[in-house]
Amino acid sequence: MTGQSGLNAVAVVGAGTMGQGIAQLCAQAGWPTLLYDVAEGAATRAREAIGESLARRVARGKLGEAEAESILENIEIAVELADLAPAKVVIEAIVERLEIKRALFDALEMHCSPQALLCTNTSSLGVGEIAKGARRPERIAGLHFFNPAPVMRLVEVVRAELTSAETCERLTSFVEGLGKHPVVALDSPGFIVNRCARPYYGEALRMLEERVATEAEIDACLTDGAGFPLGPFALMDLVGLDIGLGATRTIWEALGRPARFLPSPLLVEKVEAGKLGRKSGEGFYRYP
Numbered sequence: 001m002t003g004q005s006g007l008n009a010v011a012v013v014g015a016g017t018m019g020q021g022i023a024q025l026c027a028q029a030g031w032p033t034l035l036y037d038v039a040e041g042a043a044t045r046a047r048e049a050i051g052e053s054l055a056r057r058v059a060r061g062k063l064g065e066a067e068a069e070s071i072l073e074n075i076e077i078a079v080e081l082a083d084l085a086p087a088k089v090v091i092e093a094i095v096e097r098l099e100i101k102r103a104l105f106d107a108l109e110m111h112c113s114p115q116a117l118l119c120t121n122t123s124s125l126g127v128g129e130i131a132k133g134a135r136r137p138e139r140i141a142g143l144h145f146f147n148p149a150p151v152m153r154l155v156e157v158v159r160a161e162l163t164s165a166e167t168c169e170r171l172t173s174f175v176e177g178l179g180k181h182p183v184v185a186l187d188s189p190g191f192i193v194n195r196c197a198r199p200y201y202g203e204a205l206r207m208l209e210e211r212v213a214t215e216a217e218i219d220a221c222l223t224d225g226a227g228f229p230l231g232p233f234a235l236m237d238l239v240g241l242d243i244g245l246g247a248t249r250t251i252w253e254a255l256g257r258p259a260r261f262l263p264s265p266l267l268v269e270k271v272e273a274g275k276l277g278r279k280s281g282e283g284f285y286r287y288p
């Protein structure tokens with residue numbers, strides 16, 4: 001995806017779990033990747049964590065040392081949003097708060113090239129809502145990756161009402177260039193994967209609340225009996241219970257609060273207790 005615009009980089013805004021994974025993926029695909037986070041030092045720490053993840057793959061003989069080095073060299077820390085000017089594709093992966101995302105997109109429109117595609121990795125907010133008030137909403141779309149982003153094959157390309165067909169086509173070929181499987185989804189609550197997944201997690205939580213079985217037993221049934229790589233509780237721990245609860249609440253509201261999407265009291269309790277999954281050391285399981 002080069003061309004006449006002279007833009008030759010990808011920018012990732014937000015260096016949390018998803019931003020880090022997306023930056024690693026883009027760098028692995030050969031893109032000069034600009035990584036920005038508003039919190040001082042966060043992007044640098046994410047780059048270091050990517051270095052550690054690549055080093056583990058080198059140690060296991062899955063990746064050459066020179067290759068790991070060149071992947072890491074592709075990642076450059078952006079100090080301010082103005083540094084994102086060379087980006088052809090900008091991927092936002094910041095906190096799931098509408099007003100904060102809108103303010104960021106407003107700033108991105110000012111600092112990025114008019115040819116750049118501006119994307120959000122939101123899991124549950126409306127892409128059209130985020131783009132509301134944008135000067136050029138036709139180049140704003142969703143690009144929804146899955147955790148861990150370097151591993152999971154799917155990327156949902158989310159087309160909002162004002163997203164142009166050209167933007168969708170360019171993003172589809174960008175995603176293919178990353179070695180991923182793009183699926184264009186309508187801008188609707190939860191898009192495809194998260195909408196299907198909510199009642200799945202919800203039912204597992206209800207079964208736990210009703211003491212039908214333990215977390216470990218339910219997980220084992222879904223892995224050993226249904227072929228899922230992780231059971232629902234292990235997966236909630238991987239994704240983050242706060243992220244899962246936030247997505248459930250937003251989708252439940254957006255669909256008119258149907259009972260089948262009702263957020264689980266047990267999940268609320270865990271999040272309020274700070275048990276957020278792997279990242280906090282405890283969720284449904286403990287992580288030493």
Ligand code: CAA
Nearest residue numbers: 053062123145146147148150151152194229230235239243
């Ligand atoms: N970053 C980079 N690479 C990673 C990684 C990470 N965080 N985690 C694992 N990997 C890589 C490993 O390096 C390994 O690569 P190689 O085969 O080249 O060595 C490969 O993935 C497999 O890892 P492991 O052997 O350690 O472990 P595994 O076989 O159990 O796989 C898993 C781990 C890929 C996470 C697998 O358990 C899985 O696919 N789980 C399901 C994950 C899932 O469903 N994600 C979607 C969550 S929903 C979401 O994200 C949407 C949302 O909006 C909330």
